[in-house]
Amino acid sequence: MKPGIVFILISVIFLFIFSCEKEDTNSDNQAIRIDTKTNYYDGLLSGYYTYRYDEYDRVIERSSLVDYSIGINTEKIIYNDDIIIIYHYYAETDTPNVQFDYLNTKGLVDSSVAYFNNEITSRISYKYDNDGYLIKRDFKSEDNKMYFYDSFEIENGNRKKCIYQMVFGSPDNDIPIYPSLVAASVTFSPKEKLYLQKRLENKSLKSLTTQTIYNDTVYYEYSNKANTISDSNEGYAWQGLPNKNLPIKGTIKSDNGTSYENYAYDYDEKGRVIKQYYTDNSTSWTTYTYVK
Numbered sequence: 001m002k003p004g005i006v007f008i009l010i011s012v013i014f015l016f017i018f019s020c021e022k023e024d025t026n027s028d029n030q031a032i033r034i035d036t037k038t039n040y041y042d043g044l045l046s047g048y049y050t051y052r053y054d055e056y057d058r059v060i061e062r063s064s065l066v067d068y069s070i071g072i073n074t075e076k077i078i079y080n081d082d083i084i085i086i087y088h089y090y091a092e093t094d095t096p097n098v099q100f101d102y103l104n105t106k107g108l109v110d111s112s113v114a115y116f117n118n119e120i121t122s123r124i125s126y127k128y129d130n131d132g133y134l135i136k137r138d139f140k141s142e143d144n145k146m147y148f149y150d151s152f153e154i155e156n157g158n159r160k161k162c163i164y165q166m167v168f169g170s171p172d173n174d175i176p177i178y179p180s181l182v183a184a185s186v187t188f189s190p191k192e193k194l195y196l197q198k199r200l201e202n203k204s205l206k207s208l209t210t211q212t213i214y215n216d217t218v219y220y221e222y223s224n225k226a227n228t229i230s231d232s233n234e235g236y237a238w239q240g241l242p243n244k245n246l247p248i249k250g251t252i253k254s255d256n257g258t259s260y261e262n263y264a265y266d267y268d269e270k271g272r273v274i275k276q277y278y279t280d281n282s283t284s285w286t287t288y289t290y291v292k
Contacts, residue, residue, distance in 0.1 A: 031057065032228050032290060033051070033053055033057055033234075033235065033290065033292075034051060034229060034233050034234050034289070034291070035051060035289045036049065036051075036289045037049040037229075037286060037287070038286065038287045038288075039285075039286050040283070040285050040286070040287075042284060043283040047065065049062065049063065049064045049065075050063050051234060051235060053291070054079075058079060059234060059235025059236060060077050060235075061074065061075065061077070062075040062077075062235075063075075071091030073088065073090055073091055075088050076089070082103045083100055083102055084100075084101040084103065084238060085098065085099070085101075086098070086101065097116050098115045099112055099115075100112065100113050100115075103238060106128075107238060108126070108132060108238055108239070108240055109126055109238050109239055110125070110126050110127075111123070111125050111126065112126075119143070122140065122141040122144075123139075124139045125138045126239075126240070128240055129154060131154075132241045133159075133241045134239065134240035134241075135151060135152050136150070136152070137150045137151075138150075145170050146166075146168055147166070147167040148164070148166055149167075150163065150164050150165075156222075157241070157243065157244030158222050158244055158247075159243055160219065161217065161219055162216075162218040162220070163216075163217050164216040164217070164218070165213065165215050165216075166214040166215075166216075167211070167213050167214075168211070168213075168214075214254070214255060215254065216252060216253070217252075217253045217254075218250050218252050218253075219250070219251040219253075220249070221247065221249040221250075222247055225246045226244065226246075226271075227244055227246060228272040228273050228288075228290075229272075229273050229276065230242030246263070246273070248263055249261070249263070250263075261278060262278065263276060263277070263278060264277055264278075265277075268290075272288070272290055274289070275288070276288075
């Protein structure tokens with residue numbers, strides 16, 4: 001396994017999408033920019049993120065400290081007319097993953113290719129609805145024998161239903177090496193990386209000996225609070241429109257049964273989310289500060 005494409009996501013397990021006091025438009029919400037994000041898991045600091053933006057409010061650098069024994073990971077983003085290039089530097093190596101996001105005529109990524117040492121490590125294809133919401137994404141890493149097939153149903157500007165399928169190993173039982181759970185991890189947006197970790201946490205990946213397929217379907221209920229902590233609020237505006245509102249409940253139907261997650265939020269004087277936490281686990285939360 002190439003060390004440069006190993007990203008052990010010990011970031012806290014938090015879902016995406018958060019909000020304002022009043023009902024704003026998606027355009028208004030996306031103009032808000034997050035300055036820092038801090039994750040706590042079981043009461044312990046488990047991740048700290050900082051952001052730099054250009055004069056167009058696009059993210060140009062994102063630094064993350066998620067493993068204190070390794071150091072800081074950094075993403076540097078270069079913008080061109082129809083291609084966005086992301087360099088992901090891992091703390092343990094000077095050689096970055098390099099990801100090319102190819103944009104469609106609406107400025108949204110419709111395909112991604114990630115490289116390490118000039119070798120392709122993963123590919124992703126994306127599909128959107130007419131409004132610009134992501135409705136399908138296929139991730140394939142032949143090198144790591146990992147495949148993720150995601151689809152989303154949108155209702156009133158929110159992901160109402162999410163269907164996830166994770167495939168580990170090829171039909172001839174060539175199994176990925178744990179813990180390389182996310183090959184070329186920059187292929188996923190920040191919130192999606194955190195949710196991927198959530199999806200994987202209860203899977204017995206260390207013991208896999210044959211090709212294994214996991215299926216999860218998540219149904220969300222939303223408040224009327226506007227979303228101020230989406231991927232777009234972190235400057236990743238080319239990955240589809242964010243959810244309009246904040247989730248308050250998730251019903252997760254998996255191969256092992258049904259589970260539930262409930263969410264709550266604290267706000268600043270401007271109605272922006274400054275804390276998101278699970279009501280089922282008061283010792284795990286995420287805090288946010290804003291650029292202005």
